[in-house]
Amino acid sequence: MYLQRNLKKTFAEAVRQFPAVLVTGPRQSGKSTFLQHERPGAAYVTFDDPLNRDFALRDPNGFLDQFEGKPVVLDEIQYVPEILQYIKIRIDKRRIPGVWVMTGSQQFHLMKNIRETLAGRIAILELLPFSLAEIGGRRPALEQILWTGLFPEPACHPQKRDLWLKSYIQTYLERDVRQLEAVRNFRAFEMFVNLCAARHAQEFHPARLSRECGAAQPTAKAWGRVLEAGFTVIMLPPFLRNYGKRLIKSSKLYFTDPALVSYMTRQPSAEAALRGNMGGVLFEGLIVSEVWKAFCHRGLTPAAFFWRAKDGMEVDLILQAQGKFWPVEIKLTATPSSGHLAALNRFKEIAGKEAAEQGVIVCRVNTPRALPDNNLAIPWHKFSEWLEQVIA
Numbered sequence: 001m002y003l004q005r006n007l008k009k010t011f012a013e014a015v016r017q018f019p020a021v022l023v024t025g026p027r028q029s030g031k032s033t034f035l036q037h038e039r040p041g042a043a044y045v046t047f048d049d050p051l052n053r054d055f056a057l058r059d060p061n062g063f064l065d066q067f068e069g070k071p072v073v074l075d076e077i078q079y080v081p082e083i084l085q086y087i088k089i090r091i092d093k094r095r096i097p098g099v100w101v102m103t104g105s106q107q108f109h110l111m112k113n114i115r116e117t118l119a120g121r122i123a124i125l126e127l128l129p130f131s132l133a134e135i136g137g138r139r140p141a142l143e144q145i146l147w148t149g150l151f152p153e154p155a156c157h158p159q160k161r162d163l164w165l166k167s168y169i170q171t172y173l174e175r176d177v178r179q180l181e182a183v184r185n186f187r188a189f190e191m192f193v194n195l196c197a198a199r200h201a202q203e204f205h206p207a208r209l210s211r212e213c214g215a216a217q218p219t220a221k222a223w224g225r226v227l228e229a230g231f232t233v234i235m236l237p238p239f240l241r242n243y244g245k246r247l248i249k250s251s252k253l254y255f256t257d258p259a260l261v262s263y264m265t266r267q268p269s270a271e272a273a274l275r276g277n278m279g280g281v282l283f284e285g286l287i288v289s290e291v292w293k294a295f296c297h298r299g300l301t302p303a304a305f306f307w308r309a310k311d312g313m314e315v316d317l318i319l320q321a322q323g324k325f326w327p328v329e330i331k332l333t334a335t336p337s338s339g340h341l342a343a344l345n346r347f348k349e350i351a352g353k354e355a356a357e358q359g360v361i362v363c364r365v366n367t368p369r370a371l372p373d374n375n376l377a378i379p380w381h382k383f384s385e386w387l388e389q390v391i392a
Contacts, residue, residue: 003134003152005034006297007127012038014123014299015098019091022077022102022114025127026231026256027176028168030152031103034127035073039101042071047079060086069094077102081113091121105176105230126296128231128289129257130155133384142364142380146282147270149259150289165263169193176230183226188215192223196233196253197264201281201288203250204235224253231256234292239307239318239325241351252306254285256292261285284316284330287362287383291317294387307347315343321390324356334364336377345373360386 007023011034014021023031036044047053056063060083069090077084087100100122104110114122130150132139140148140158147161148154151168154161173190177183191213199209210220227233235251255261258273261282267273273282288304295302303320307327317328327347331340344359359375362383369377378386 001156002033002037003130003136005030005127006131006134006293007034007125008038010297010299011125014125015039015101017097018121018123019095019097020087020100020102020118020122021098022104022110022122022124023127024104024110024124026129027105027172028151028153029127029129029231031105031127032075033152035075035101035103039071039073042073042101043067044073044075046075048076053079056080056083064090069096069099071099071101074100074102076104078104078110081110084113084117088117088121091118095121111229123299125299126231128293128296131293131297131384132290132381133294133388139381142283143270143274145286146258146273146279147262147267149257149262151257151259154259161259162263165259169260169263172230172232177226183223185215188213189223192220193227193232194264196224196227197255197261199253200255200261200265200278201252201284204253205250232260234288236288236317237305239305241354254288256289258282258286258289280332283332283380287328287330287380288317290383291319291387294384294391298391300391309346309350313343313346315347318347319390322356325351325354326356326390327359329359329361331361331363334366336361336363336365336369336371338372341371341373341375344375 011021011023023035025031045052047056057080064086091100114124130152135150135155144158148158154164173186173193177189183189192209192215195209195212204224206220206224207217210217228235232255234254234256236254237251238249261278262273265278267276267278273279291304292302305318306314306316307318308314315327316330319326319328327344329340329344340361341359348355348359357374361371361375361377362380363377365377365379367379368382371377
């Protein structure tokens with residue numbers, strides 16, 4: 001069964017306005033399935049097929065002539081970046097919206113070629129794994145989401161979880177990353193990725209990670225960029241205004257999908273993932289990822305940060321929307337208390353008129369609940385609805 005994606009509306013607008021549209025994102029996030037449903041009449045070619053790759057490389061004009069200006073989906077375009085210049089020539093001759101639709105998984109490999117060749121001619125969209133809003137009525141229990149994640153395949157077929165995650169991680173390390181100049185010592189890189197998983201929801205410190213995996217500090221920084229560019233992790237930046245004389249400059253690292261962290265940190269079961277030492281950070285990462293998806297699936301650059309005062313008081317998320325900064329705390333508790341409000345109230349007090357009047361705690365309450373000082377507790381499964389209202 002196909003689940004409609006929130007990118008649908010943004011994609012429809014893009015194909016009406018641009019001659020080319022690129023849908024990028026991590027592997028197995030559903031890009032090909034999405035385009036087959038949203039462009040049902042278009043020709044479909046995947047460059048995962050070596051015969052298609054060879055044809056496009058040997059005879060690019062002959063390859064493109066077979067479509068004769070008809071809509072086409074070119075899947076995994078990063079394998080044949082050379083063809084982009086020939087597409088550019090055809091766009092400049094006949095600037096018809098929505099003819100060229102492409103997908104690409106390896107953003108680090110792809111973006112330079114796209115931006116240099118098709119600048120002003122292409123809309124670039126990002127499709128991440130399912131959001132909580134997209135799984136809607138079939139929403140499983142929280143521990144199941146932290147265990148199986150929200151990539152379409154394991155989310156829809158939980159019995160495939162272990163084998164799928166093992167294969168996904170091996171494919172990422174051994175196929176995608178092997179093509180990057182920044183990664184030469186694959187064993188050290190594998191250790192680096194596992195160390196990052198163990199530090200999920202913590203600040204990203206390349207110096208410390210480099211010592212533990214035996215790589216140079218510049219190499220660890222480059223590897224962090226590789227993980228971010230490949231949509232494996234989110235780097236949540238610190239809030240950059242001088243509220244509380246901030247000293248924190250490092251971003252916080254979150255894996256895009258909680259199942260990757262559960263798998264790499266060897267959680268023994270779904271229940272252990274939720275109730276064990278990693279439960280809080282897995283939950284925090286799920287909500288941060290939900291924010292990223294809400295922005296990206298609307299074609300927006302994520303405007304989200306974390307805030308920490310000089311004395312260590314911290315707000316997990318600061319969202320910039322509607323001309324205000326919205327403070328959001330993420331707590332695994334089902335019983336929010338006044339102690340959970342201190343950081344929200346501090347931020348609102350310091351930020352003054354620039355802060356939204358309402359602070360939010362995302363937690364495991366069953367229904368939205370008003371809290372003192374104009375704060376609100378939101379059930380985690382209702383957070384997407386609140387985001388929709390704030391971002392829209």
